[in-house]
Amino acid sequence: MLQVSNINSFYRKIQALWGVSLRIDEKELVALIGANGAGKTTLLKTISGLLHPASGSVQFLDMRIDQMPAHSIVELGVSHVSEGRRLFQDMTVRENLDMGAYTHKAWNKKEETLERVHQIFPILKVRSRQLARTLSGGEQQMLAMGRGLMSRPRLCMFDELSYGLAPILAKEVFKIVKTLREQDIAILLVEQNVRHALEIADRAYVLENGRIVLEGESRGLSENELIKQAYLGL
Amino acid sequence: MHSFRVTSNKKALFLALLIVILIFAATMPLYIQPYIIISLTSIFMYIVLTVSWAIFSAPTRYISLASASFFGTGIYVWAILGSALPLPIVVGIGGLVSSLLALLTGLLTLRLRGLYFIIFTFGFSEFVRHSSQWWEINISGTEGRWVVGVDHTIIYYAMLILAFLTLITAYAIRRSRFGLALQSIGQFEEAAAHAGINVTAMKIMTFAISAFFMGAAGAIMATRWSYIDPSIAFSPLISFMPVLMAIFGGIGQLYGHILGAGVLTILAEVLLTEFPYYYMLLFGLILLAVILFLPHGLVGLMEKWWKGGLAGKHANT
Amino acid sequence: MRILDGEGVRKNFGGLAAVAGVDFCINQGEIVGLIGPNGAGKTTIFNLISGALNPSSGQIRFNGESITGLKPYQICKRGVARTFQSAKLFADMTVINNVLVWSLFGKSARTPVADAEMEAREALAFVGLSEKEELPAKDLGIAAQKRLEIARALATKPQVILLDEVMAGLNPTEVTQAIELIKQIWNKGISVFMIEHVMKAVMGMADRVIVLHHGEKLAEGTPEAIAKNRKVVEVYLGE
Amino acid sequence: SKDKILIGTAIALSGPFSGGAGMTQVPNFDMWVEEVNARGGIKVKEYGKRLPIEYIKYDTKSDIGTAVKLVQKLILEDKVDFLLPPWGTGTCLAVAPIFNKYKYPLIGPTVTSEKLREKAHAFPYLFIMLQMPRAQGAAIVELFKELGIKRVALIHTAAAYGIEHTNVIKPALGVAGINVDILKSFPIGTPDLTPLLKKIKAARVDALLGFTYPPDTFLITQQAKIVGLNPKVFYLSVGVAFPSYKGKFGAAMVEGVMGPGVWNPNVPHPGAREYFARHVKRWKKEPDRWASAFAYAGLQTLEQAIETAGTLDREKIRDVLATGTFPTVVGPVKFDGMFNVQSPGEVGQWQNGEFEVVAAKEKRTAKPIVPKPPWP
Amino acid sequence: MIVTLLDITIGGLLTGGIYALTAVGLNLQYGVARVLNIAHGEFIMLGAFATYSLYTLFGINPLVSLAIGGPIVFIMGFLIHNTLFQYLRSSSESMGAFEGRSLLASFGLLFIIQNVALLSWGPEIKGYTYLAEPVNILGTIFAANRLVALLFAVAIGLAFYLFLVRTRLGKAIRAAAQDPETAQLMGINIHRGFSRLTYQHDVRNHTTYGSPLYCNCPYCGGFRGIGQYPRQFHRGFDPGAYWQHSDLYRSRVIIGCLLHDLHPLTLGKANRYFREIEKCIVSELPLIKRLSS
Numbered sequence A: 001m002l003q004v005s006n007i008n009s010f011y012r013k014i015q016a017l018w019g020v021s022l023r024i025d026e027k028e029l030v031a032l033i034g035a036n037g038a039g040k041t042t043l044l045k046t047i048s049g050l051l052h053p054a055s056g057s058v059q060f061l062d063m064r065i066d067q068m069p070a071h072s073i074v075e076l077g078v079s080h081v082s083e084g085r086r087l088f089q090d091m092t093v094r095e096n097l098d099m100g101a102y103t104h105k106a107w108n109k110k111e112e113t114l115e116r117v118h119q120i121f122p123i124l125k126v127r128s129r130q131l132a133r134t135l136s137g138g139e140q141q142m143l144a145m146g147r148g149l150m151s152r153p154r155l156c157m158f159d160e161l162s163y164g165l166a167p168i169l170a171k172e173v174f175k176i177v178k179t180l181r182e183q184d185i186a187i188l189l190v191e192q193n194v195r196h197a198l199e200i201a202d203r204a205y206v207l208e209n210g211r212i213v214l215e216g217e218s219r220g221l222s223e224n225e226l227i228k229q230a231y232l233g234l
Numbered sequence B: 001m002h003s004f005r006v007t008s009n010k011k012a013l014f015l016a017l018l019i020v021i022l023i024f025a026a027t028m029p030l031y032i033q034p035y036i037i038i039s040l041t042s043i044f045m046y047i048v049l050t051v052s053w054a055i056f057s058a059p060t061r062y063i064s065l066a067s068a069s070f071f072g073t074g075i076y077v078w079a080i081l082g083s084a085l086p087l088p089i090v091v092g093i094g095g096l097v098s099s100l101l102a103l104l105t106g107l108l109t110l111r112l113r114g115l116y117f118i119i120f121t122f123g124f125s126e127f128v129r130h131s132s133q134w135w136e137i138n139i140s141g142t143e144g145r146w147v148v149g150v151d152h153t154i155i156y157y158a159m160l161i162l163a164f165l166t167l168i169t170a171y172a173i174r175r176s177r178f179g180l181a182l183q184s185i186g187q188f189e190e191a192a193a194h195a196g197i198n199v200t201a202m203k204i205m206t207f208a209i210s211a212f213f214m215g216a217a218g219a220i221m222a223t224r225w226s227y228i229d230p231s232i233a234f235s236p237l238i239s240f241m242p243v244l245m246a247i248f249g250g251i252g253q254l255y256g257h258i259l260g261a262g263v264l265t266i267l268a269e270v271l272l273t274e275f276p277y278y279y280m281l282l283f284g285l286i287l288l289a290v291i292l293f294l295p296h297g298l299v300g301l302m303e304k305w306w307k308g309g310l311a312g313k314h315a316n317t
Numbered sequence C: 001m002r003i004l005d006g007e008g009v010r011k012n013f014g015g016l017a018a019v020a021g022v023d024f025c026i027n028q029g030e031i032v033g034l035i036g037p038n039g040a041g042k043t044t045i046f047n048l049i050s051g052a053l054n055p056s057s058g059q060i061r062f063n064g065e066s067i068t069g070l071k072p073y074q075i076c077k078r079g080v081a082r083t084f085q086s087a088k089l090f091a092d093m094t095v096i097n098n099v100l101v102w103s104l105f106g107k108s109a110r111t112p113v114a115d116a117e118m119e120a121r122e123a124l125a126f127v128g129l130s131e132k133e134e135l136p137a138k139d140l141g142i143a144a145q146k147r148l149e150i151a152r153a154l155a156t157k158p159q160v161i162l163l164d165e166v167m168a169g170l171n172p173t174e175v176t177q178a179i180e181l182i183k184q185i186w187n188k189g190i191s192v193f194m195i196e197h198v199m200k201a202v203m204g205m206a207d208r209v210i211v212l213h214h215g216e217k218l219a220e221g222t223p224e225a226i227a228k229n230r231k232v233v234e235v236y237l238g239e
Numbered sequence D: 001s002k003d004k005i006l007i008g009t010a011i012a013l014s015g016p017f018s019g020g021a022g023m024t025q026v027p028n029f030d031m032w033v034e035e036v037n038a039r040g041g042i043k044v045k046e047y048g049k050r051l052p053i054e055y056i057k058y059d060t061k062s063d064i065g066t067a068v069k070l071v072q073k074l075i076l077e078d079k080v081d082f083l084l085p086p087w088g089t090g091t092c093l094a095v096a097p098i099f100n101k102y103k104y105p106l107i108g109p110t111v112t113s114e115k116l117r118e119k120a121h122a123f124p125y126l127f128i129m130l131q132m133p134r135a136q137g138a139a140i141v142e143l144f145k146e147l148g149i150k151r152v153a154l155i156h157t158a159a160a161y162g163i164e165h166t167n168v169i170k171p172a173l174g175v176a177g178i179n180v181d182i183l184k185s186f187p188i189g190t191p192d193l194t195p196l197l198k199k200i201k202a203a204r205v206d207a208l209l210g211f212t213y214p215p216d217t218f219l220i221t222q223q224a225k226i227v228g229l230n231p232k233v234f235y236l237s238v239g240v241a242f243p244s245y246k247g248k249f250g251a252a253m254v255e256g257v258m259g260p261g262v263w264n265p266n267v268p269h270p271g272a273r274e275y276f277a278r279h280v281k282r283w284k285k286e287p288d289r290w291a292s293a294f295a296y297a298g299l300q301t302l303e304q305a306i307e308t309a310g311t312l313d314r315e316k317i318r319d320v321l322a323t324g325t326f327p328t329v330v331g332p333v334k335f336d337g338m339f340n341v342q343s344p345g346e347v348g349q350w351q352n353g354e355f356e357v358v359a360a361k362e363k364r365t366a367k368p369i370v371p372k373p374p375w376p
Numbered sequence E: 001m002i003v004t005l006l007d008i009t010i011g012g013l014l015t016g017g018i019y020a021l022t023a024v025g026l027n028l029q030y031g032v033a034r035v036l037n038i039a040h041g042e043f044i045m046l047g048a049f050a051t052y053s054l055y056t057l058f059g060i061n062p063l064v065s066l067a068i069g070g071p072i073v074f075i076m077g078f079l080i081h082n083t084l085f086q087y088l089r090s091s092s093e094s095m096g097a098f099e100g101r102s103l104l105a106s107f108g109l110l111f112i113i114q115n116v117a118l119l120s121w122g123p124e125i126k127g128y129t130y131l132a133e134p135v136n137i138l139g140t141i142f143a144a145n146r147l148v149a150l151l152f153a154v155a156i157g158l159a160f161y162l163f164l165v166r167t168r169l170g171k172a173i174r175a176a177a178q179d180p181e182t183a184q185l186m187g188i189n190i191h192r193g194f195s196r197l198t199y200q201h202d203v204r205n206h207t208t209y210g211s212p213l214y215c216n217c218p219y220c221g222g223f224r225g226i227g228q229y230p231r232q233f234h235r236g237f238d239p240g241a242y243w244q245h246s247d248l249y250r251s252r253v254i255i256g257c258l259l260h261d262l263h264p265l266t267l268g269k270a271n272r273y274f275r276e277i278e279k280c281i282v283s284e285l286p287l288i289k290r291l292s293s
């Protein structure tokens, strides 16, 4: 479904990604692991079109998207829940969700999707008319996820999925992500809680200093010594 | 934005330059034509206004449009006291009264941010104008006032000294802890408050300092005008010019403010006298061009040349 | 000895009681954890202590004196420093100047600039950011931003430090490092009041844990007791 | 030796004053320079020939600080021989000391202030063309007495012009036994005056007497029609005599409106009709009936004074100005102290599309129409 | 008594209402496009002059010329925004920098427009009379042109307000203004120019209530524009609270009108200057209270 081949990405003159390749199949849940500053966010931005790679290609559903503008990529069905929430602070919860469904396709089914999102995060319904900036940290995270789902994506990328969520909710969210696959959504997951991520993922990639250093079935990876040491803190 | 610590290299250069300019400026009336002296006085006046405006507004990012009310207050102080007291004392009083007014304005408006602040400060200077007009009509029973005039060389020296004091103050504030505090207020006021900075007091105090110089400048300039009324003294133009000049020159750098004030004053006069009918058109076009091509104002241009020059040297060696 | 305590602290936002009459106290040399579901009112409590918000009712005392209604800068100067859940950095200023503001102004006595600069460097070295001193703060990654937040708070030489989710977004290895860091802070004699969703940190470090739910105190006790508390498991920890 | 006379002016070409300056002064300055040069220049005996004029014009932006500075530039840098007056009372007063210091005569068409009386000795170079408030007040009171006006509403723009006139005329009305029922001021540019006009209407006064500036003059006229305020006498000030006033409202609507002035092509002075025709030909618009002709007359006065003195020595020219009599399009100009005796108060009234002189009595070009006809 | 009340209310609406609507325009521009448009009043002046010329030269009914002029000015706003402000925005490193630069740019525009108007129409005051007919509403009298201008302005302002608050596109404009990068991630094409729409609206709105009300001169804009910032502010100028607290916003507009309504009352009692002073104080107090709490 998504094929990233050999991309090099830059921030002005600083190279952040070095020949990165990655693949996601239909309905697959892939985890992306790496230390702070490894380049995870950069990779996600490159896929969603906020950054354009200097070389290499990104294909989505057999279409080359690496030079497409971000808003067209969204229309193809790629959703990117950014790191740090990036809510529209001066709009209400409800309006933020509406914006998630901005594409024509999603707008037509907005009410239906909204209901589903409200089911997943009931607090968003309660806080409907509150300004995004006054939500608590965790509530903001939920809103960011909800907004990401509003576009009815084929591929959903979560950057720092459980950031700032209470343990019970974090567990809940992992479950939800798993169920998303049953709705035909493929998932690319960036997550600091590596153990949890590996538990639910099918496959995982490990990114270090802008390069993929390891990849494979997640079960295998969680046994890997390097991973244990560097990311599981064992 | 400037860095808190200035390299000694830059400091020495700055000081040397300042002293040379000062000596030159002080001897000027001896050998220069009177009209150039008069023009220089205007440039100094705008330097005082722009630099003092920027003392407060540049680091904190509160764009104040109240300059006219402070400047005008200074003018009125001269109009009232000019015939009774010597110039330096009246100028000092002009500054102090303006500072007091700034304290009042500050208390009213400094809780506001962004557009609110801009509008309110402008509203405030209009309010001051209306009030003084009301006072003149209903209490003094007249509108305009005759003002005691002073020789243009004296005005020149007075303005030169004031400009010098303003620059020294601005420089000192920048380099001191106040400068850092003001800058952090501009960056993130809430965080600054939690860092132990008494944000309100700091803002009001700086606002008053900056108003002092504006008021003093008004008291000096009044001597040139011989007749004033509230709409002359509180002309809104005075509120806008410092903003324009500071942004034009480059808001982050002290020398940018000086440059902006100097260049725009000269430019305005040249355009005004050479192209009386197209003056505004050309002025507007130049403003647009500078904004479009020099995102950091004239300072950006200077720095480009500066760096270009250095790079050139490197290439040669 | 009680260093910081609150009594019947309450904060309403319109109809919502974000904090609904909570008592809490921090003793000298303690690490106290504050946990609770999202939106329970934890950050609001920090805002009330640090003076960012005024309580609707209730009392907050520091060293036995009421600090209710004081301004943030006054509270900071008395010795209560905080970090923000979402970093509030001076984005265009360098890392060192970010800390310098805190070390210059955060203490009750006037610090000479040279001393303040030294203290700022120390604080940066302490959190391991020495190499980034001259970078503008906006170029820092999330983990580094959190460290900078901590460095700034430390630079005021506080008696109590309020840490709001400083471990969010860190991977387990980094969490271990952060725990070390907080222990060192505690070693300096600073009392720690921390909001955290990373259980490993709370359970491993805290002397006492306060659990908040819907703005009310649900439970309070040792980490072990809290971990076993049925209600806490139900609303916060999950099975 | 000299081969030209350098004449400069700093006047509002832009900014809020430029409307007035562009109506009353700038076109007359330009036209006069052209005419003089067409004649070959001004004859100066000292040089034994006609010297053409070289003309420098600067824009004050309607800012007094700029005006002061530009006048200094003209004197000190451009070294002009003569200066033409700037526009408006405030600006003229602000530059008057400089004119004096460097001994340049200032013959001001648009400056009227009672304040000058106390300063007359200090400004020997200042000459004022237009009527002073006291004279205008007297003319109005005289007219009102004749028309049997008993009760007036007195309103004015809160600017020097309005305040001084009001200060002068209020006691004069009292002395004449005319009652001021309503006395109000408002800031220039007030967007809506209907409440005030409604109040005046309710008071049923005989006359509305307004010392107003153009924006207010236009606004009050329009709004008076809307609220149906139509007293026997309807007097407003600056702007009434402008051709654009008639242009905006049409001759039918301005019929019977009174204002200060007055000058029109029918006044019995030599050259008046020709001046009017030249102005219309040159600018495709009529001069206003208030200060245009006085501005032009001021230039004629200056020209004659130079020729009489036969020199460019400004001190001598001043003495000629102070003592001589100069025939102009507004009649023979003579200065009593600094004030033009040719300019006592005059009231005009729009009648059939022309602004006729109705007071003072001896200058009348038509009889006043009272009561004012209803709004169309 | 009832007549007086009515007089005050409608009279206040007529003047206060138009101010309030101008404020909406300014609000939109700053709140959505972050352009602090000093040249605001110049556009009013241009609109007024355009309708003036069309009316006096060709006898075109001002209402008709609105229909022609509206789109023209709309296109003008489009061009200005798309070239100038869009470029400034993309070349500014931060929002703060953009605000400063756009302020300077609008000064540039102000000078240029004034000069162009001065050159094309001359410095004198111009004016024409249109619909200056009294309209009798329940016993009190108002000028028809004011009523018409108000109606037009209300209609356009309201439509645009609803557009921004209710519709998909309108919300997208606001979102793009707050965080352009994230807006792209929602599928919003920010380069297609959204914020410019507000600019256009603003510009267009002005042409509407410019003309028949006032006499014009090239500086009328300057006076009305810059001079009205504070006045507009007193009448419900509130970008922050604008969107979400639309009730609050509405009430501010109403307060604005009410404030203006004090005008006839106070005119009867005290000097006009007191009213200006009183307006400042009355309108600043609650706002300051709210912001400081």
Ligand SMILES: Nc1ncnc2c1ncn2[C@@H]1O[C@H](COP(=O)(O)OP(=O)(O)OP(=O)(O)O)[C@@H](O)[C@H]1O
Binding pocket: A011, A014, A016, A034, A035, A036, A037, A038, A039, A040, A041, A042, A043, A083, C139, C141, C142, C143
């Ligand atoms: N806007 C930027 N400009 C310049 N360099 C950047 C920028 N954003 C990120 N970088 C650099 O690119 C590298 C990769 O950053 P990235 O944000 O992708 O890492 P990450 O794996 O997502 O880290 P984290 O876990 O902190 O989110 C880092 O070295 C970072 O400093």
Ligand SMILES: Nc1ncnc2c1ncn2[C@@H]1O[C@H](COP(=O)(O)OP(=O)(O)OP(=O)(O)O)[C@@H](O)[C@H]1O
Binding pocket: A127, A130, A134, A135, A136, A137, A138, A139, A164, C013, C016, C018, C036, C037, C038, C039, C040, C041, C042, C043, C044, C045, C085
């Ligand atoms: N200004 C405000 N207006 C209205 N509601 C607010 C405001 N600020 C906070 N709230 C609400 O108060 C509640 C408590 O917020 P708080 O930030 O204290 O939660 P928290 O315990 O820190 O949660 P988290 O762990 O998610 O950060 C939340 O439900 C939030 O939506």
Ligand SMILES: [Mg+2]
Binding pocket: A040, A041, A042, A083, A159
């Ligand atoms: Mg990242």
Ligand SMILES: [Mg+2]
Binding pocket: A136, A137, A138, C042, C043, C044, C085
């Ligand atoms: Mg929180």
